[in-house]
Amino acid sequence: MQVKIVVDAMGGDQAPGEIIAGSLLALQSDPKLHIIFVGDEHKIQPFLPKYDLAGRYDIVHTSQWVTMDASPKKALLENPEASILKCMSLVNEGLGDAVVSAGNTGASVLAAAQVLPMIPGIERSALAAAYPTSKFTPGSHGVALLLDVGATLHCSAKQLVHFAYMGTYYMSHVMGIPEPRVGLLNNGEEETKGGEVLVTTHKYLREAPGVNFIGNVEGKDIPKGLADIIITEGFVGNVVLKMLEGVADVVKDMSKFAFSHKLSWKIGLALLSSGVKRLKKKTDYSEYGGAPILGFKKLVIKAHGRSNAKAFSNAIRITALSVRDNITGQIGDSIEKFNRQHRMDFMEI
Template structure:
């Protein structure tokens, strides 16, 4: 199995990408193809004494910057590491693609280069996040700011498949993010989506949920439009970071609190691991005709390693094929 990795995507490229790829190659036995400026990749690896002897390099002289418009990946940045990597995936030169680069460019590039699964109206970004009980999947996390009820229905279907295959949840509980739990709550989009979801037999729809209940494990898949989902995701990340910073600050206040911290060190470390985004790897772009993983923009080597592991699992579990079959079955049932 070969994973194609964008060597120049993200804030810490290319060094952390190379390190994470090297680690994944060693730990998971996957073949790796790094995409980017070949000379810069070899130079960075040599300076940091990282062996690339068993890692392929696909030369791509250009880079998609975070400030570039998403559409540039199809216009002036066709030779960027992201565009070349996606084309390699579309051409069957690898089993999955991982990038920590621009989300907008990745969504546009994957949609038009790798293309959507037949019958999928919009791809969706899904993020696995921690809760008190077990991880849950949030989607869409930003691929589509404006959605229809039909889009949300497909997000729910794809999310349920991913939750079952990747998070290993049997009959995942699917919920709609809303301002209240009552059936009548929300705007027109939420009303229409609720009516569609409650009649969708292939998912275990449990109704509306308020986002304050999500961290307590009230659902396994949380469905939202991309605008709402991205706000939930960013707030979740911010609260997690602030919580850990506050705990650290409190335990540093005196010698007594520092002693108390030593006594609960194991629990604090376990909490830190549970809240660490790098443990979850990346966010799959569900609905495109290939495994595409969006790693966090600030990914370090550990996060890239885990994103590659996630890509490997998605390819092994045939997430794309399962979603495609589900979409066909749903179309036949209508």
């Protein structure tokens, strides 16, 4: 099936060079792929091949874009022609199937929210993050999805169940994990924990068809990979995700110190280097498929800002797969069924 991916050529620490290089890699390996680059034509042209891949891509020009460290809301207001906004408009008009961007995360989420219609029945979109988990936990797939890590502060039970469906389709279709295990992040394993919203969510998830719910999970289960999908409100997801980054930073600092501090430690680290490399590869974002922004009628995949060509082509590959599997359609069908099943519960009488 022919798939048209819209790429924000200006987004990413190494844009547009690595972004375009990654897109071309994806075009080479997938003959039924077409790419629309959105960005400054003069900056994009130098990275395009002279003769190859002719007709496999287009350029939509704009001279505005959001920089990586810009304040998302302000930048979008000041740049109504920003490349990320144009990307969303193109897919909204049916000129493309999905958006991939390695740019400013906040701006990607806001631009999607501003332009794209939601899947009917869904109230809140979610930003999901794939993160590496321990291979030593039985059942762990070495990667898990945490959502929401975006802008939702607090969520209703209904919204949290919707997140479970979004995560389930993404992990099963895109990451290839059959019947991914869904855990509800809570402050205890018992189903009575966490207050009214989480108790109700727990009850709904127990009965949700197509969701492989394994119950509440706790903070300690997050790095262990006890669940393939962890459901939580955006505030908590944000703290958890950033904490994983913080722990990785501290470990890096420690090994740097050990390496420079003592000869025996230096030799020790050198002997461990093959293991450390393996670990680095495991915790390298380029190995993961990026962070999907779920809940909109069109799929938006946020690749990591640090993405190089390889990581970006991987993000495109995953996005094309999701489009072909009609993930957004499947999410919509399941959620419509769930909402219908609980129509009485959701009425405020």
